[in-house]
Amino acid sequence: MSGKEVNEFSVFESMAARFDLAATKLGLAEGMKQYLRSPNREIIVHIPVVMDNGKLRVFDGYRVQHSLARGPCKGGVRYSPNVTLDEIRGLAAEMTWKCAVVNIPFGGAKGGIICNPAELSNGELERITRRYTAEILDYIGPERDVPAPDMNTNEQTMAWIMDTYSMHVRHTVTASVTGKPVDLGGSQGRREATGRGCMIVADQALKHFGWNRESTRVVVQGFGNVGSQAARLMHDEGYKIIGVGDVAGGVFNTDGLDIPALAEYAQANKAIAGFPGGDSIGTQEILEQDCDLLLPAATESVISSKNAHKIKARILVEGANSPTTPPADDILFERGVFVIPDILANAGGVTVSYFEWVQDRQGYFWPEKQVNDRLEAIMVASFNDVVRYGGKHSVNNRIAAYMVAIDRVAFSLKLRGFYA
Numbered sequence: 001m002s003g004k005e006v007n008e009f010s011v012f013e014s015m016a017a018r019f020d021l022a023a024t025k026l027g028l029a030e031g032m033k034q035y036l037r038s039p040n041r042e043i044i045v046h047i048p049v050v051m052d053n054g055k056l057r058v059f060d061g062y063r064v065q066h067s068l069a070r071g072p073c074k075g076g077v078r079y080s081p082n083v084t085l086d087e088i089r090g091l092a093a094e095m096t097w098k099c100a101v102v103n104i105p106f107g108g109a110k111g112g113i114i115c116n117p118a119e120l121s122n123g124e125l126e127r128i129t130r131r132y133t134a135e136i137l138d139y140i141g142p143e144r145d146v147p148a149p150d151m152n153t154n155e156q157t158m159a160w161i162m163d164t165y166s167m168h169v170r171h172t173v174t175a176s177v178t179g180k181p182v183d184l185g186g187s188q189g190r191r192e193a194t195g196r197g198c199m200i201v202a203d204q205a206l207k208h209f210g211w212n213r214e215s216t217r218v219v220v221q222g223f224g225n226v227g228s229q230a231a232r233l234m235h236d237e238g239y240k241i242i243g244v245g246d247v248a249g250g251v252f253n254t255d256g257l258d259i260p261a262l263a264e265y266a267q268a269n270k271a272i273a274g275f276p277g278g279d280s281i282g283t284q285e286i287l288e289q290d291c292d293l294l295l296p297a298a299t300e301s302v303i304s305s306k307n308a309h310k311i312k313a314r315i316l317v318e319g320a321n322s323p324t325t326p327p328a329d330d331i332l333f334e335r336g337v338f339v340i341p342d343i344l345a346n347a348g349g350v351t352v353s354y355f356e357w358v359q360d361r362q363g364y365f366w367p368e369k370q371v372n373d374r375l376e377a378i379m380v381a382s383f384n385d386v387v388r389y390g391g392k393h394s395v396n397n398r399i400a401a402y403m404v405a406i407d408r409v410a411f412s413l414k415l416r417g418f419y420a
C-alpha cells in the first residue's frame with residue numbers, strides 16, 4: 001500500500017492507512033477525512049472487583065464509539081490480556097465501515113477489558129462484566145450503543161450485560177445487547193452467523209473462479225465462535241477442510257479433517273492439539289500450507305510483511321478482524337490472492353445482530369430459515385457491490401469495500417449536516 005510509513009502491527013494505524021487511501025480516491029474533503037478517521041468518543045474505565053480470595057483488583061476497560069452517523073453504535077466486547085486502546089480504536093472504526101458495507105443502520109464501536117479469562121472464575125468474570133457495564137451505562141442502550149460478543153466473550157457475557165443494564169433502567173431491555181441466548185431474546189442463527197457469512201462469501205468467490213466446493217482445500221486458523229462454525233458449516237456443505245489451528249497448535253490432514261469429531265475433541269479437551277485425525281502443526285505455520293482457501297478466524301496481524309509471501313492460498317476469507325497488515329495487502333495483491341476483506345467477510349455476525357435488535361424491538365421473532373435467507377441476500381449483494389466497485393475503479397477488494405463504506409457514511413453526514 002502506498003503512502004506514509006505505518007506501524008503494520010497497530011490496528012488503528014492499519015485502519016487509518018486504508019481509510020486514507022480509500023478516502024483520497026473518493027476525493028473526500030480534508031476536513032471530512034479528519035473527522036471520519038477519528039472516533040467520536042473514547043471511554044476509559046478502571047473496574048474495581050473483589051476477587052474470590054477476598055482481595056480487590058482493578059481492571060482497565062475501554063469502549064470506543066467511532067460513529068453515530070447512520071444509527072446507534074454497534075460492536076463487540078473482548079476480554080484479553082493483549083487488549084489496548086489502539087486496537088479498540090481501530091476495531092471501532094472498522095465496525096463503522098463494516099456496517100456501512102452491508103448497509104445496515106448502525107455506526108461502529110468496540111469495547112474491551114484487559115484481563116485473562118483463563119485465570120478467572122465464572123463469578124469473577126460476572127462481577128467484572130457487571131461493573132464494566134455499570135461504568136459505561138450512560139453511553140450504551142438500544143438507541144445509543146449495542147454491545148455484542150467478541151474474543152473470549154459469549155452469550156453468557158451478553159446476558160450479564162443485558163441484566164445489569166435492565167436493573168439500572170428498571171425494565172427488561174433485551175435490545176441493549178445482541179448475541180445473547182435465544183431464551184433471553186437472542187436470534188435464531190446468531191451463533192453461526194459470522195461463520196455462515198464467511199461461507200456465503202467463500203461460495204461467491206468460488207463462483208467467481210468457477211471452482212466447486214468439493215475440490216476446494218481449506219485451512220482455518222482459530223476454532224472459537226467464528227472458526228469452528230465456519231469449519232463446521234463448510235465441511236457440511238462439501239468443502240475439504242485440511243487444516244485447523246488454535247492458540248495452542250493445530251492439526252493438518254491433506255485427506256480432509258473430520259470436523260464434527262474435531263469439534264467434539266475440542267469441547268472435551270479445551271484445545272485441538274493432539275486430535276488423532278491429523279498431524280500436529282504450529283498455529284502460524286498452518287497459514288503457510290498449500291491450500292486453496294485460507295480463513296484466518298483468530299486474531300489480528302497474523303499475515304504481515306514477514307509471512308505474506310509464503311501464503312499459498314488463492315482465496316483469503318478474513319473471518320477475524322484485521323488479520324492482514326497493509327504491507328501484506330500489497331504482497332498478496334501482487335501474488336494474485338483474491339482477498340475478501342474482514343469488513344465484508346465477517347459482517348455476517350453484525351448483520352444477524354441487526355436482525356436480533358430488530359426482533360427485540362418488535363417483540364416478534366423470526367424462524368431460523370428467515371434469518372439465514374435474509375443474511376444470504378445481504379452478504380451476496382454486498383459481495384457483488386464490492387467486487388463490481390473494485391473492478392470499476394481498478395482497486396483491490398479491501399480498498400473497494402472501504403470506498404463503498406466511506407461513501408455511504410460521508411453521504412449520511414452531508415445530509416445531516418454538522419451541528420454546532
Ligand code: NAD
Pocket residue numbers: 149150151152153194221222223224225226227245246247248283297298299300319320321322346347349350
Ligand atoms: P473466540 O474467542 O471464540 O475464538 C478465538 C479463537 O482463536 C480460539 O480458537 C483461539 O484459540 C484462537 N486464537 C487466539 N489467539 C490466537 C493466536 N495468536 N494464534 C492462533 N489462534 C489464536 O473468538 P471469536 O468470536 O471466534 O473471534 C475470532 C475473530 O473473529 C476475532 O478477530 C473477532 O474480532 C472476529 N469476529 C468475531 C465475530 C463474532 O461474531 N464472534 C464477528 C466478527 C468478527
